[in-house]
Amino acid sequence: MAKVLMKGNEAMAEAAIQAGCRYYFGYPITPQNEVTEYMSKRMPEVGGVFLQAESEVSAINMVYGAGGAGARVMTSTSGPGLSLMQEGISYLAGAQIPCVIVNIMRGGPGLGNIQGAQSDYFQSVKGGGHGDYKLIVLAPSTIQEMADLVQEAFDIADDYRNPVVILGDGMLGQMMEPVDFDNVKKTRRNLPEKTWATTGRGNREHRNVINSLYIDPPVLEKHNYVLFEKYKRAEQNEVRYEMVNCDDAEVILVAYGTMARVAKNVMNIARREGYKVGLIRPISLWPFPKEPFKKTVDQVKGYLVVEMSMGQMVEDVQLATECKKPVHFYGRPAGMIPEPSVMLEKIKQIAGGAR
Amino acid sequence: MEERIIFAGFGGQGVLTMGLIITYAGMLEGKNVSWTPSYGPEMRGGTANCNVTVSDDEVGSPVIIEATSVVVMNRPSLDKYESYVVPGGKLFVNTSLVDRKPQRKDIEVYEVPANEIASELGNLKVANMVMLGAFVEATKVVKMETVLKALPEVFGKGKEHMMAINEKALEKGAELIRNMVSTK
Numbered sequence: 111m112a113k114v115l116m117k118g119n120e121a122m123a124e125a126a127i128q129a130g131c132r133y134y135f136g137y138p139i140t141p142q143n144e145v146t147e148y149m150s151k152r153m154p155e156v157g158g159v160f161l162q163a164e165s166e167v168s169a170i171n172m173v174y175g176a177g178g179a180g181a182r183v184m185t186s187t188s189g190p191g192l193s194l195m196q197e198g199i200s201y202l203a204g205a206q207i208p209c210v211i212v213n214i215m216r217g218g219p220g221l222g223n224i225q226g227a228q229s230d231y232f233q234s235v236k237g238g239g240h241g242d243y244k245l246i247v248l249a250p251s252t253i254q255e256m257a258d259l260v261q262e263a264f265d266i267a268d269d270y271r272n273p274v275v276i277l278g279d280g281m282l283g284q285m286m287e288p289v290d291f292d293n294v295k296k297t298r299r300n301l302p303e304k305t306w307a308t309t310g311r312g313n314r315e316h317r318n319v320i321n322s323l324y325i326d327p328p329v330l331e332k333h334n335y336v337l338f339e340k341y342k343r344a345e346q347n348e349v350r351y352e353m354v355n356c357d358d359a360e361v362i363l364v365a366y367g368t369m370a371r372v373a374k375n376v377m378n379i380a381r382r383e384g385y386k387v388g389l390i391r392p393i394s395l396w397p398f399p400k401e402p403f404k405k406t407v408d409q410v411k412g413y414l415v416v417e418m419s420m421g422q423m424v425e426d427v428q429l430a431t432e433c434k435k436p437v438h439f440y441g442r443p444a445g446m447i448p449e450p451s452v453m454l455e456k457i458k459q460i461a462g463g464a465r
Numbered sequence: 466m467e468e469r470i471i472f473a474g475f476g477g478q479g480v481l482t483m484g485l486i487i488t489y490a491g492m493l494e495g496k497n498v499s500w501t502p503s504y505g506p507e508m509r510g511g512t513a514n515c516n517v518t519v520s521d522d523e524v525g526s527p528v529i530i531e532a533t534s535v536v537v538m539n540r541p542s543l544d545k546y547e548s549y550v551v552p553g554g555k556l557f558v559n560t561s562l563v564d565r566k567p568q569r570k571d572i573e574v575y576e577v578p579a580n581e582i583a584s585e586l587g588n589l590k591v592a593n594m595v596m597l598g599a600f601v602e603a604t605k606v607v608k609m610e611t612v613l614k615a616l617p618e619v620f621g622k623g624k625e626h627m628m629a630i631n632e633k634a635l636e637k638g639a640e641l642i643r644n645m646v647s648t649k
Contacts, residue, residue, distance in 0.1 A: 115489055115500070141504065224504070285501040285527045286485070288492045368527065375525030447528055 113288040118253045118278060119144030119186075121289045122212060123152065125260035126184050128291060131210070132158035133183040135172035137165055137191060140224040141280035142214035145186040166191040170198030170211075177207035178320035180307025182264050186212035188280075189230050190221060193238065199273060200239030203337070204322030206306075208267035210260065211245075212276045214283040217445040225445020226280030226368060231422035234275050235396045242334055244341045246348055247275045247395040249366040253287035258295045259393075266348060268301045270340050277395060279418065280445070281368045341397075350393035353402050355381065359388030361460045362406055364415045364427050366392050369448065373416055376453045384465035387457055395423070403430040412436040412460040416448050436460070466521045468606045469529045473514035473546050474538025474559070479593035482619065483536065484515035486597060489615035490607040491519035501527040512541055519606055534604055536596060538579070540564060557600055559592070575603055575642065582637050591627075591634035598638025609639065 116124070123145045126134070134149040146162065153160035159176075163169035169185050176183040187195065192213050202209060215230045217223040232238075234247050246266055250256040256278060263274040308318045324330035352370075355377060356362060365373040370391040380387040390402045390413075403413075412435050415424040424439045431437055440456055442448045470487065474480040481502050491498040501516045516529040535550050536557040537543040543563050550556050552571040561580030577599045583592040601609055616631055617624075 113492060115485075115492055115498075280504075281501065281527055284504055285499055286488060287499045287524070371524070372526040374523070378525075447526070450526070450530070 113290045115286050116253060116289050117144050117284060117286050118256045118282040119214065119284070120148045121253050121257045122186070122260045122276065122278075123148035124291065125257040125294070126210065126264070127152055127156055127158070128294075129182065129261040129264040131182040131184050131264060132156065133173075133176040133181050134159070134185065135161050135163050135169040135176070135183070136185050136187065137163050137169050139166075139188045139191045141216055141226065141283045142186050142188050142212065144283065145212060145214075166194035167198065170195040170202070173209045173211075174198055174202055174205070174207060174320075177202065177209040178205065178308050180304040180309060182268075184210040184212065186214065188214050188216045188224075189218050189233070192230060192233060196239040199245070200237075200241050200243060201322050202273045203239070203243035203245065204241060205320050206271040206337070207273070207320065208264075208271050209273050210263045210267055210276065211273055212260075212278070215277065215279045217443065223445055224280065226282070226284075227418050227443065227445050228279055228367060228369060229419040229422065229443060230277070231395065231417070231419065234277050235398070235423075235426070243337065244344070244396055245273050245275050246270065246344055246397070247277050248350070249277045249393060249395050250282065251367050251370045251391065253282070253285065254289050255393075256282060257289050257291060261294050261296055265297065265299050265301060268304070269299055270344055271306075272340065272344075277367070279368050345397040348394055349397050349399045349401070351399035351402055352389075352391040352393060354389040354391070356388035356390065356402065356406055358386050359406065359409070360386045360411045361457050362388045362390055362410050362413050363453070363457070364390045364392070364413050364423070365417065366395060366423065369416050369418055372447065372450060373453070376450045376457070379450070380454060380457050385457055385461050387461075392423070395426075398426045398430060400430040403427065407431050407434050410435055411462065412438055414438045414440065414453070414456055414460060416453060417441040418445075418447065419443055466519075468517075468519045468533050468604065469531065470517045470519075470534045470536065470606070471514060471529055471532045471546055471549060472517065472536045472538075473512070473542035474593075476511045476513040478513070478538045479590070480513050480536075480538055481515050483593050483597050483600075484517040485619050486612060486615050487519065487601075487607060488517050489619050490611040493611050493614055494607055496520060496607075497522065497524050499524040499527045512545075514542065514546075534600070534606075536600055537563065538593065538596065543567065555604060557596060557603070559596060561592070575599060575645070577638060577641060579638070582641070583634060586630060586634055586637065588630055591630055594631045594634035595638040598635035598640075599642045600638070601635070602639035602642040609635065
């Protein structure tokens with residue numbers, strides 16, 4: 111199969127099928143509807159299940175059921191839908207059920223609008239549900255990377271028995287770029303057998319139970335420690351990021367997803383004008399990449415975080431730099447795209463005057 | 466080389482398809498490409514546009530602010546996107562549906578009576594192909610032969626009967642530009 115031209119939403123759906131996902135439960139919401147549409151067509155072709163639930167609440171609980179039975183399962187939604195799913199997501203994390211959840215962000219809060227935005231960072235990365243849990247959150251910035259990361263997400267989910275979120279935005283969902291499914295980048299892993307899955311007792315001596323209820327405090331505490339051992343392992347092994355032109359950089363732009371593409375353009379313009387500008391693009395938003403900041407914090411005058419929001423990832427950058435250098439912010443909410451000219455102006459201010 | 470193009474018009478005029486054909490052809494020529502549609506709670510007869518980038522380098526922002534070319538199929542699109550063209554860039558105007566002249570003096574304007582030419586060919590629906598032919602001839606962003614290869618891929622099965630008239634429309638548009646250049 112040569113390169114094909116696909117929307118981000120379609121590419122993610124196809125990548126999921128190729129990763130062995132055979133169960134999809136969802137409820138329509140713009141700007142991710144092409145995932146649902148694609149799944150409704152493709153799942154029957156591969157003998158899988160496509161089911162449009164009556165709401166996001168039931169969709170996420172269907173994910174709980176299928177994932178608990180050991181199947182590769184996915185749902186997709188946008189901000190308002192993800193809010194409805196939070197209870198189920200907390201239960202999924204508590205019961206250690208692997209699954210992939212796609213959030214194609216739109217402007218908020220409330221119903222907001224349907225343009226691409228990045229204002230669900232906190233919700234996905236810091237956890238919108240209750241209890242001590244983490245989601246592994248991956249943020250692609252090209253359509254190829256959407257396909258790559260969806261395949262990777264299923265492996266990570268199975269490896270850690272944890273939900274994995276693909277955090278994109280309306281722009282990535284809607285735009286088309288060439289995708290090569292033959293050369294999807296994938297980490298080699300020895301995935302554990304799903305001995306815990308509720309597939310019927312058969313000849314097994316014990317019953318498998320999927321549950322997140324641990325009434326006895328010491329038992330629940332032990333369960334929490336088990337989860338956090340897992341998260342510690344993820345922090346060691348699942349950090350992903352891209353660094354561009356950081357070796358000599360005085361000012362470093364920090365952006366993820368669609369915003370990183372705009373930032374890369376601005377970085378190139380600034381370089382042509384004589385400013386030493388680099389880019390750090392976090393790909394895993396949790397675990398957040400701290401290394402690129404440790405490596406650069408001594409040499410830079412400051413960082414400029416750009417987001418399609420009022421500023422959310424900027425807090426993780428402040429933590430990663432331990433506030434040793436100024437962390438500036440520029441963002442626009444509501445589906446507006448931060449302007450390259452303003453970014454350029456801010457870079458010049460941080461670098462200190464004209465070149 | 467980086468071409469950043471906005472195609473704009475009424476919903477139903479085929480502006481998203483025009484962009485898709487250029488994007489597909491760019492991909493066939495081994496370029497980096499991206500296609501981003503306008504989307505929203507829009508209805509038939511509303512406005513539609515798409516942003517297309519064809520580049521030798523990685524494509525940055527999928528949304529275009531400074532366009533190397535803008536193609537407008539109707540009057541509201543001219544009003545909205547005339548200012549997006551970079552100085553020295555190209556503006557293609559469907560004069561069949563646009564009742565004013567562009568105001569910019571620092572850009573190259575190509576006037577194409579796309580609907581009239583399409584009517585002469587016997588099918589108003591190919592007005593977008595007439596414009597696309599003119600666009601490809603004037604910008605050379607992709608080769609016409611690659612566009613012809615992209616057509617069946619974009620239109621898919623069931624549109625084979627439209628291929629001949631689409632190709633004729635592309636040729637008419639291109640011919641118009643060749644004549645313009647030779648009389649300049």
